[in-house]
Amino acid sequence: MRMKFSLLAFILSLFSCEHPKTSDLDLVNRLSEQLKYAVRLSEPLRDSILTSPRTVENGKLKLVASRDWTSGFFPGNLWMIEELTGDTTWRSIATEFTLPLEKEQWNAGTHDMGFKMFCSFGKAYSITGNPGYKKVLIQSAYTLATRFNANVGCLRSWDHNADKWDFPVIIDNMMNLELLMWASKETGDGHLKDIAVSHARTTMKNHFRADNSSYHVIDYNPETGEIEHRQTHQGYSDESSWARGQAWGLYGYTMMYRETGLSEFLEQAEKIAAFILSQPGLEEGAIPVWDFNAPNIPNEPYDASAGAIITSALYELSQYSTHKEHYIRVAESMLSRLSSPEFLAPVGENMGFLLKHSTGHLPHNSEIDVPIVYADYYFLEAIIRKQHIENI
Numbered sequence: 001m002r003m004k005f006s007l008l009a010f011i012l013s014l015f016s017c018e019h020p021k022t023s024d025l026d027l028v029n030r031l032s033e034q035l036k037y038a039v040r041l042s043e044p045l046r047d048s049i050l051t052s053p054r055t056v057e058n059g060k061l062k063l064v065a066s067r068d069w070t071s072g073f074f075p076g077n078l079w080m081i082e083e084l085t086g087d088t089t090w091r092s093i094a095t096e097f098t099l100p101l102e103k104e105q106w107n108a109g110t111h112d113m114g115f116k117m118f119c120s121f122g123k124a125y126s127i128t129g130n131p132g133y134k135k136v137l138i139q140s141a142y143t144l145a146t147r148f149n150a151n152v153g154c155l156r157s158w159d160h161n162a163d164k165w166d167f168p169v170i171i172d173n174m175m176n177l178e179l180l181m182w183a184s185k186e187t188g189d190g191h192l193k194d195i196a197v198s199h200a201r202t203t204m205k206n207h208f209r210a211d212n213s214s215y216h217v218i219d220y221n222p223e224t225g226e227i228e229h230r231q232t233h234q235g236y237s238d239e240s241s242w243a244r245g246q247a248w249g250l251y252g253y254t255m256m257y258r259e260t261g262l263s264e265f266l267e268q269a270e271k272i273a274a275f276i277l278s279q280p281g282l283e284e285g286a287i288p289v290w291d292f293n294a295p296n297i298p299n300e301p302y303d304a305s306a307g308a309i310i311t312s313a314l315y316e317l318s319q320y321s322t323h324k325e326h327y328i329r330v331a332e333s334m335l336s337r338l339s340s341p342e343f344l345a346p347v348g349e350n351m352g353f354l355l356k357h358s359t360g361h362l363p364h365n366s367e368i369d370v371p372i373v374y375a376d377y378y379f380l381e382a383i384i385r386k387q388h389i390e391n392i
């Protein structure tokens with residue numbers, strides 16, 4: 001796909017802007033200024049490999065390659081800030097951060113296609129309607145579909161650690177189904193939808209415990225479809241409830257209800273919501289720590305990304321559920337907490353990320369209590385969803 005765009009005026013404006021007094025700005029303007037700052041910091045670090053800011057590591061801004069599962073979030077943030085501000089001067093820079101991911105449409109080595117492509121090209125297409133973006137997204141969906149195994153009834157999540165797992169499926173994978181559902185509607189190919197529904201039903205059957213919490217990893221036998229292990233990878237223990245995993249499940253089943261109208265998925269989302277909101281303080285808008293069973297709660301690192309994903313999901317779920325007021329009340333409380341100085345970074349700090357205090361992979365001593373780009377993505381999405389609900 002070839003596109004022409006002029007960046008000069010926009011980049012000049014980034015370098016000329018001074019750090020504003022945050023107290024003078026409303027939330028959206030403040031987020032916009034912070035994202036301009038993020039672009040200014042990122043531009044000199046980008047090259048033919050490194051495309052997108054992900055986090056802060058050893059005090060430095062860390063950029064990742066397009067193959068990284070988080071590469072789509074920063075472009076998505078730029079598209080969302082255009083949507084929130086109505087300022088189309090964002091478009092050229094959002095395009096510039098989106099296009100380097102184009103080759104990922106052919107990358108069949110990961111289940112993270114939805115995260116990478118639907119959060120970047122998907123937002124780009126929904127805002128611009130450019131058919132070039134649509135073509136990339138449809139190919140991405142077909143590449144993702146090659147990871148489906150009919151014996152298991154799921155898409156395979158990871159290829160790494162092949163000595164440890166035969167056919168690992170992680171709860172996070174629910175998030176990649178949105179790309180398949182979208183592409184099924186766009187192409188009329190029901191096979192893509194059938195894969196997504198099968199994956200969601202198999203996950204519903206095997207990933208969830210009696211209390212509606214979920215395991216992180218289920219390892220299947222790819223020939224028989226039997227379960228070999230129920231484990232964690234990023235959580236505290238195999239039997240614990242890793243906070244972001246619970247958030248992915250809530251978001252995933254809410255989305256699958258939106259896309260299919262099947263009541264089984266709405267019921268599952270409501271059950272997951274009930275489990276999450278039974279955790280101490282969450283009803284009142286507390287932001288989760290990284291694992292609901294971590295041993296030293298409340299003295300455990302937060303995971304603001306889990307809080308942002310839950311907030312965005314609850315706003316959407318409120319529109320389908322009879323518990324509408326309840327979910328909106330909790331989402332408002334969480335959003336307000338995320339927007340407080342404890343979590344929302346001052347403009348010109350936090351290496352350009354919006355939120356502080358996320359935790360990526362604590363058991364590997366990685367990304368503990370740091371800014372992480374996907375927390376910002378779901379925070380922005382929650383704000384957009386809140387605005388849509390208020391404008392209905």
Ligand code: GLY
Pocket residue numbers: 069172234244360
């Ligand atoms: N999908 C990987 C994570 O949530 O960390």
